[in-house]
Amino acid sequence: MGRPGDPEAPRGASVKPREEDVPADESRREFLKWAAFAGAAVVAAGSTPFALEAIRGEETQGTPERTRRWTMLIDLRRCDGCKKCEVACRKEHNVPEGQNWLKVFTLTAASGTFFLPRPCMHCENPPCVKVCPVEATFRTKDGLVLIDEGRCIGCRYCMAACPYDVRVFNWQKPNPPELPQALSPDPIHGHVEHRQGVVEKCMFCAHRLKDGRLPACVEGCPMLAIYFGDANEDFVSNGYERLRLSTVLSSQQTFRYKEEMGTEPRVYYLPVRR
Amino acid sequence: MAKIVVTSLEKTVMLPLVRPGRWYWAIVGVLAAIVALGAYAYVVQLQEGLVVTAMRDRISWGLYVSTFVFFIGISHAGTLVSAILRVTNAEWRKPITRLAEAITVFALIVGASMVIIDLGRPDRLLHIVQFGRIESPILWDFISISFYLTGSLLYLYLPLIPDLATLRDKMPSKARFRRWLYTRLAARWQGLPEQRRRLERALGAMAILIIPVAVSVHTVVSWIFGMTLRVGWHSTIFGPLFVVGAIFSGIATLIIVMAAVRKLFHLEGIIKPIHFRNLGLMLLALDVILLYFTLSEYLTASYPGETQDAAWLALLGSGEFSAMFWWMVIGGFIVPAVFVAVTKAKSVPAVVIAAILVNVGMWIERYLIVVPTMATPQTPSVIAAYWPSWVEWSILAGAVAGFGLLLLAFCRFFPVVSMWEVAEAAPTPLPEPFATEVAD
Numbered sequence: 001m002g003r004p005g006d007p008e009a010p011r012g013a014s015v016k017p018r019e020e021d022v023p024a025d026e027s028r029r030e031f032l033k034w035a036a037f038a039g040a041a042v043v044a045a046g047s048t049p050f051a052l053e054a055i056r057g058e059e060t061q062g063t064p065e066r067t068r069r070w071t072m073l074i075d076l077r078r079c080d081g082c083k084k085c086e087v088a089c090r091k092e093h094n095v096p097e098g099q100n101w102l103k104v105f106t107l108t109a110a111s112g113t114f115f116l117p118r119p120c121m122h123c124e125n126p127p128c129v130k131v132c133p134v135e136a137t138f139r140t141k142d143g144l145v146l147i148d149e150g151r152c153i154g155c156r157y158c159m160a161a162c163p164y165d166v167r168v169f170n171w172q173k174p175n176p177p178e179l180p181q182a183l184s185p186d187p188i189h190g191h192v193e194h195r196q197g198v199v200e201k202c203m204f205c206a207h208r209l210k211d212g213r214l215p216a217c218v219e220g221c222p223m224l225a226i227y228f229g230d231a232n233e234d235f236v237s238n239g240y241e242r243l244r245l246s247t248v249l250s251s252q253q254t255f256r257y258k259e260e261m262g263t264e265p266r267v268y269y270l271p272v273r274r
Numbered sequence: 275m276a277k278i279v280v281t282s283l284e285k286t287v288m289l290p291l292v293r294p295g296r297w298y299w300a301i302v303g304v305l306a307a308i309v310a311l312g313a314y315a316y317v318v319q320l321q322e323g324l325v326v327t328a329m330r331d332r333i334s335w336g337l338y339v340s341t342f343v344f345f346i347g348i349s350h351a352g353t354l355v356s357a358i359l360r361v362t363n364a365e366w367r368k369p370i371t372r373l374a375e376a377i378t379v380f381a382l383i384v385g386a387s388m389v390i391i392d393l394g395r396p397d398r399l400l401h402i403v404q405f406g407r408i409e410s411p412i413l414w415d416f417i418s419i420s421f422y423l424t425g426s427l428l429y430l431y432l433p434l435i436p437d438l439a440t441l442r443d444k445m446p447s448k449a450r451f452r453r454w455l456y457t458r459l460a461a462r463w464q465g466l467p468e469q470r471r472r473l474e475r476a477l478g479a480m481a482i483l484i485i486p487v488a489v490s491v492h493t494v495v496s497w498i499f500g501m502t503l504r505v506g507w508h509s510t511i512f513g514p515l516f517v518v519g520a521i522f523s524g525i526a527t528l529i530i531v532m533a534a535v536r537k538l539f540h541l542e543g544i545i546k547p548i549h550f551r552n553l554g555l556m557l558l559a560l561d562v563i564l565l566y567f568t569l570s571e572y573l574t575a576s577y578p579g580e581t582q583d584a585a586w587l588a589l590l591g592s593g594e595f596s597a598m599f600w601w602m603v604i605g606g607f608i609v610p611a612v613f614v615a616v617t618k619a620k621s622v623p624a625v626v627i628a629a630i631l632v633n634v635g636m637w638i639e640r641y642l643i644v645v646p647t648m649a650t651p652q653t654p655s656v657i658a659a660y661w662p663s664w665v666e667w668s669i670l671a672g673a674v675a676g677f678g679l680l681l682l683a684f685c686r687f688f689p690v691v692s693m694w695e696v697a698e699a700a701p702t703p704l705p706e707p708f709a710t711e712v713a714d
Binding site: 127132133135171 | 406501
């Protein structure tokens with residue numbers, strides 16, 4: 001597969017796939033439900049800015065009958081290390097200077113150098129969540145590891161515990177200045193402002209998922225190397241094509257970063273050579 | 275009013291409460307200045323954020339956390355001397371129990387403040403109480419240290435009661451505040467047989483209770499590190515290693531504080547060479563145990579040559595941290611052991627010098643536990659080099675000075691030697707086979 005599609009084409013405004021891509025009617029209906037639910041969630045979140053406890057128990061998307069299991073799949077063969085995903089992430093979250101929520105590592109193997117984009121792995125057995133003394137970082141039902149920046153005390157234990165070096169800390173005063181606490185306490189809201197003295201990280205663009213949109217890095221990747229989707233619904237999408245996740249996992253030599261550590265990451269990689 | 279009889283022991287011990295002397299104020303002045311520097315540094319940090327430290331995203335714990343571990347370790351001095359030696363009926367402990375317990379309390383206070391200083395959001399400290407998650411080792415620490423502090427305060431206070439009663443009765447009547455304070459604190463102590471019996475029982479119970487609490491404290495401190503997936507931390511020996519190291523540096527601190535207080539308040543007749551000798555020998559014993567644990571730890575990590583272990587050990591043995599590492603092993607463990615062994619701990623200066631070396635070595639040991647692990651790459655991330663900034667060094671200096679200042683303040687208000695316990699022990703002279711012939 002060469003350079004797929006036109007990177008400038010408007011895509012990812014919605015994860016709603018083009019009709020011909022939809023493999024089954026069942027999943028189309030599911031897909032349409034996303035947006036409807038998302039609308040309701042936005043309204044609810046807007047009217048109750050302190051509904052933190054509710055968010056902890058709820059899904060970022062999905063329905064009570066059907067819980068999401070957010071999953072990312074990154075095709076390393078397509079990644080050319082252009083770091084546009086980093087740029088998209090930085091823009092989306094106004095990531096402070098010197099920090100990376102998503103980082104493209106350059107690795108050397110016998111076959112030459114290759115690139116490994118590293119978002120937060122949103123582990124199912126997250127070492128960071130285990131050690132947090134105040135439950136400021138937590139895992140949602142649909143498998144997002146998020147941070148309640150209004151609760152974090154800045155002990156940085158989670159940073160020490162994360163084997164992927166994902167977490168970053170706001171060592172200095174943020175720019176632009178942080179909003180009053182009351183205005184953005186919701187860990188699944190996207191926000192451009194940051195708080196001093198708390199830990200932050202990739203949130204799989206939870207605020208976009210609510211609206212049925214793909215994460216910013218997925219949209220930002222001109223190589224269409226990053227797929228995102230729901231393992232329960234068994235598909236991932238890069239905005240153009242949809243893959244059946246179970247097929248990919250069973251037919252290709254996918255791997256997860258530091259799988260031996262038992263963290264059960266939700267990010268799969270398709271290796272450069274397979 | 276009956277004539278007040280003041281024994282010579284009481285006179286010697288109580289003199290610093292009334293007239294601490296010029297040197298006392300000079301030292302208080304210097305320490306207060308250093309504490310002020312530390313406080314200034316902390317204000318700068320509060321204003322600017324933790325960016326004024328040298329810590330960054332990959333090495334995100336540094337000098338503060340090391341110093342926290344160090345001070346919590348020192349706090350084991352009290353337990354060792356007042357509890358373990360009490361349980362084993364070592365009579366010679368009596369003149370130094372008070373100092374040991376005071377060290378425990380103040381080291382805990384200073385140690386705990388280091389963690390608060392390290393927080394990005396100290397304003398949210400109470401979240402630990404409000405939202406505490408028992409699954410987090412930090413909560414284990416919080417609970418364990420709270421218990422230990424409470425227990426140690428109680429253990430400092432209980433044996434003080436008879437002495438407070440003495441002070442209440444024998445303080446000059448013009449010292450009104452003092453008399454009021456001691457009357458309140460002495461809790462109507464009259465030295466009645468029933469009161470004595472109860473005090474003895476309470477002390478006996480406390481001695482037994484505080485030992486497991488103390489062991490738990492430094493064990494869970496080690497588990498903060500041990501429970502992570504990181505090289506150099508994820509080790510089963512961490513609990514015992516930390517506890518032994520804690521008692522080791524606790525004894526060293528007690529020796530240093532004993533020497534200082536003895537000189538400052540002219541207590542040569544009460545704190546004698548035998549105390550230095552016995553503690554010196556215990557220091558030697560723990561030194562050997564710690565060397566053994568250290569060897570165990572590093573040999574087990576190095577022999578199989580696993581990639582991460584090898585990278586970590588390379589940093590320690592020959593890399594960035596090698597100067598500190600070898601200083602720790604040679605200057606902190608081996609030289610003090612040789613010093614004590616060669617002099618058979620008969621020379622007070624030799625023991626004190628060994629103790630100072632041990633404490634420098636043990637602080638470095640704590641630093642080397644925290645920083646090199648974080649400096650060992652676990653992903654291809656760029657790791658910014660860490661060397662503490664002036665703010666961190668100033669706060670460290672302030673913490674050490676603050677510890678001294680708290681001790682000196684304690685000495686101004688409370689007798690540093692347990693008068694009633696020493697008086698009880700007095701009829702049978704201390705057996706001092708070596709100590710009597712040794713000049714210090």
